[in-house]
Amino acid sequence: GHTGIAGGQELDLKYENKTKKISQIIEMQKKKTGKLFNFCLQSVAIVANKNKKEKIFFGKLGEEIGLLFQLADDFLDIKGSKELQR
Helix, strand or coil: CCCCHHHHHHHHHHHCCCCCCHHHHHHHHHHCHHHHHHHHHHHHHHHCCCCHHHHHHHHHHHHHHHHHHHHHHHHHHHHCCCCCCC
C-alpha cells in the first residue's frame, strides 16, 4: 500500500531527476527494498512462531538490511565499473 512498496515507488517517481535530501532517499528506500527484506525476515519469525517483539525486531532488521542493499546498489550504479558488473 501507500505506506510500503507502492508508496516508495510513488516517491521514487516523484523524486526522479530532482535533488533529494538524504532523509528523503532513506524514506523511499525503506519503503521499497526495505519492505521486501522486512517481509523476508519477518515471515521467518512468524513461521518459527516467535513472539510479537521478535517478529517486529526481525521486520525492522529486514528494513535496515534492505536499505543497506539499496544504497550499495545505487552507489555501484553511480560509481561502479562496467567490468565489475559483469
